[in-house]
Amino acid sequence: MSDRAARTVVVTQRFFDEETISYLDAHGCEVRLADLPPGKADGELTEETLLQTLAHADGWIVGHARVTRQLLSRLPRLQVIARRGVGYERVDTAAVKDLGKVAAIAVGGNDACVADHALALMLAVNHRLRESQLQMNAGSWAILTGTDLYRKTVGIVGLGRIGRGVVQRLKGFETRILAVTANPDPGWSRQHGVEHVGLDTLLALSDVVSLHAPLTDGTRRLIDAGALARMKPTAILVNTARGGLVDDAALLDALKAVRIAGAGLDVYLSESDPAYTGVTAELIALPNVVATPHSGASTREGLIRTNRIAAQCVVAVLEGREPPAACVIADGRPRA
Structure with missing residues (x-):
C-alpha cells in the first residue's frame, strides 16, 4: 500500500x-x-x-x-x-x-526486570557467587562465608518506579529501608516502611546501597571517593541506574583497598566516557564485583x-x- x-x-x-x-x-x-x-x-x-x-x-x-x-x-x-x-x-x-x-x-x-536485576546483584555479591565459582574453576571447593540480605539495612537512592519496585521486593527479606529521593511521597513511604534520611546518613547506616536515580547535573558522580569513605567496610554498592552516578575510579580504589566489601554493577562510567575503559576492565576483573553488560532491562x-x-x-x-x-x-x- x-x-x-x-x-x-x-x-x-x-x-x-x-x-x-x-x-x-x-x-x-x-x-x-x-x-x-x-x-x-x-x-x-x-x-x-x-x-x-x-x-x-x-x-x-x-x-x-x-x-x-x-x-x-x-x-x-x-x-x-x-x-x-x-x-x-x-x-x-x-x-x-x-x-x-x-x-x-x-x-x-522495564521497571520489573531492572528491579529484579538489582536484587539479583545484591544477593550475588552478598553470597559471593562469583568468588565461589572462580575458586571452583581453579579446583578449590573451599567454602566462602557470605552475608545475609535478611534483616539488613538497604539504602535506596532514587524512589522512582524502579526504586519502588526494589522496595517492594525487599519486603520478603524483612529489611530496614532508608531512602534519598528528589520527590518523596510520605504516604507511599509510610505504607511501605521507608525512612527518608539524608545521603550521609544513608551511606553510614546501609549494608547495601542501591542506586536508582536519574543522571542529572545534580546526581553526576554522586558516589565519589568521599561518599564511598562514608560507607561501612562491610557494605556493598549496587548500580543498575546510570554509570555516571558513580566515580568508577574512586570505586575501584575503594574495592582494592577493601574500604567496601563489594559491588554489583550493570552500568559504567566508560559507557559515556571512553577514558574510563581501563577502569571498567579493572573493576569487572575483581573477584568481589559481580558485573553485567547493562543488561538489567x-x-x-x-x-x-x-x-x-x-x-x-x-x-x-x-x-x-x-x-x-x-x-x-x-x-x-x-x-x-
Missing part, C-alpha cells in the same frame, strides 16, 4: 518481537530492522551509518545511539524518536524541540513491553495523536 510505504519505522535495536512488528504493520507502518554488525549495538554506529540507515525513516525506535542536533538536522523526514528504555541523556531534547520533532521513552516497560518479557510502548508512541505521533504524557520527553510540534 502506498499509504503504508509513506510511514517507515526504522528499529536500530536487536530483539524486536513479531507481535510489535505486527502492531506497527496494522497501523500502516513499514518496519525496517537495522542490520547491526555482530556484537555491536546502535550506540557504536557512526553518524554516517545512522544517516544512511534513517534516510527514509518517519519514526525511529532507538537503543543507545546518540541523538544529536547534527544528526537530526540532516533527517528532515524523521518525525519521532522513541527510546526502547527510559534513560535519555543521549538525546538532545532541545534539538528535538527546535527541529519540530518528538522524542519519547518507554516508561514502565534485557529480559524477554521486558523487551517485549518496551518494544510495544515505543511502538505505541511512534504510531501516536505519526497519526497526529498524543503519546502517553509520561513518555514524552520533548515535543516540538507546532501547536494551534
